Amino acid sequence: MVVADDSHTLAHRLRALREERWPDVTITQSDLAQAFSAEKPASVPLLSSWESRTKPKTPPLHRLAAYATFFATKRSVASRPYRLVPVEELTPDELRRRDELLRELTDLRAAAAEREDGATPAHDRADRGFWYFHDRHVITIVVAQLPADMRAKMPYSDPTQPDYVELYTYADLDALIELHGHIRALNPRSQVNFRIASDLAPDDYTTHLVLLGGVDWNLVTRELLDRVDLPITQVARHVEDEAGGFVVRTPGGDERLYAPKLGNHDGREVLLEDVGHFYRGTNPFNHKRTVTICNGQYGRGTLGVVRALTDSRFRDRNAEYLGQRFAGLASYSVLTRVMVVNGQVVTPDWNLPYFRLFEWPEGQS
Numbered sequence: 001m002v003v004a005d006d007s008h009t010l011a012h013r014l015r016a017l018r019e020e021r022w023p024d025v026t027i028t029q030s031d032l033a034q035a036f037s038a039e040k041p042a043s044v045p046l047l048s049s050w051e052s053r054t055k056p057k058t059p060p061l062h063r064l065a066a067y068a069t070f071f072a073t074k075r076s077v078a079s080r081p082y083r084l085v086p087v088e089e090l091t092p093d094e095l096r097r098r099d100e101l102l103r104e105l106t107d108l109r110a111a112a113a114e115r116e117d118g119a120t121p122a123h124d125r126a127d128r129g130f131w132y133f134h135d136r137h138v139i140t141i142v143v144a145q146l147p148a149d150m151r152a153k154m155p156y157s158d159p160t161q162p163d164y165v166e167l168y169t170y171a172d173l174d175a176l177i178e179l180h181g182h183i184r185a186l187n188p189r190s191q192v193n194f195r196i197a198s199d200l201a202p203d204d205y206t207t208h209l210v211l212l213g214g215v216d217w218n219l220v221t222r223e224l225l226d227r228v229d230l231p232i233t234q235v236a237r238h239v240e241d242e243a244g245g246f247v248v249r250t251p252g253g254d255e256r257l258y259a260p261k262l263g264n265h266d267g268r269e270v271l272l273e274d275v276g277h278f279y280r281g282t283n284p285f286n287h288k289r290t291v292t293i294c295n296g297q298y299g300r301g302t303l304g305v306v307r308a309l310t311d312s313r314f315r316d317r318n319a320e321y322l323g324q325r326f327a328g329l330a331s332y333s334v335l336t337r338v339m340v341v342n343g344q345v346v347t348p349d350w351n352l353p354y355f356r357l358f359e360w361p362e363g364q365s
Helices: 006-020 029-036 044-051 061-070 092-117 122-128 173-186 202-206 219-227 299-308 315-325
Strands: 139-143 192-196 208-212 232-235 245-249 255-258 261-265 268-282 290-296 332-341 344-346 356-360
Touching: 006 044, 006 092, 029 044, 029 061, 061 092, 092 173, 139 173, 173 192, 173 208, 173 299, 208 219, 219 290, 245 268, 268 299, 290 299, 299 332, 299 344, 315 332
Parallel strands: 139 192, 139 208, 208 290
Antiparallel strands: 232 245, 245 255, 261 268, 268 290, 268 332, 332 344, 332 356
């Protein structure tokens, strides 16, 4: 079969998934529409437009994610009505299949968008989500290296050992894994690197920068925040006689400290609530690129900020909130509450005032 162009290739692939993925199972467009409606209303005409043999429409990225989730596991069609198995319930093998399928569909979608217009239209950028960089320039995720005394406690962080694992020397490793895979999936034609802050080369500073972690260990976060006129300052945890947290300066010169909440469990100090800081602005080293900071007073806060814009249940609504709240602004910031339950991060929903501790600039509507 000869396929006319990339948009038809994507439509053909979506149709083939439905008709041929599991030959012993009949899956109609109505079946898929019903399953997809669990996340967001879908209809048969909508699915038909994506599978059209003549004039196919390009589905938004979150719909491709639904396809990838549905066809990653045959548990989706174990009983009627068919359903989307929650991503958190997928097995490691099913997650791997989902990631591979999503990467394939995303590549086909990007090729279709490029062929249609020669460039990615604004509405397509919005469909792809917050972490899509339409200019396709290099993206560099910057993390800190754990201090030497902490690395000494890790069994596989010694490079002289046969089982040495370099990633075990990184801070905020869970946030890095979460974000790196997400950015790679959304930007299949961009080079996405991750670097330790101390290892950045001069050219790295002029890429799109995504900084993970705070001023305690990530020296690039510290450097960038020193160059940005923000009314938010992070007080490092190791500073003596300071509670630690984020200090907000008001126009009147007053200061307010937003600090994590700690508790006691069986004689151990535990983190109940962290404070996270999200910032997006122009890269001061290259005004044609961006810098994004995902930071927390503890690692749970950093992960919470990352998940606010990667978690499939919240990322679209949080990105929409940012787009409406800070429309037209090159730089903006959100100080957010990150709840921690039994050591697990609860993704903040920025549409709820409870999670938004402070926003900058304040007067934007």
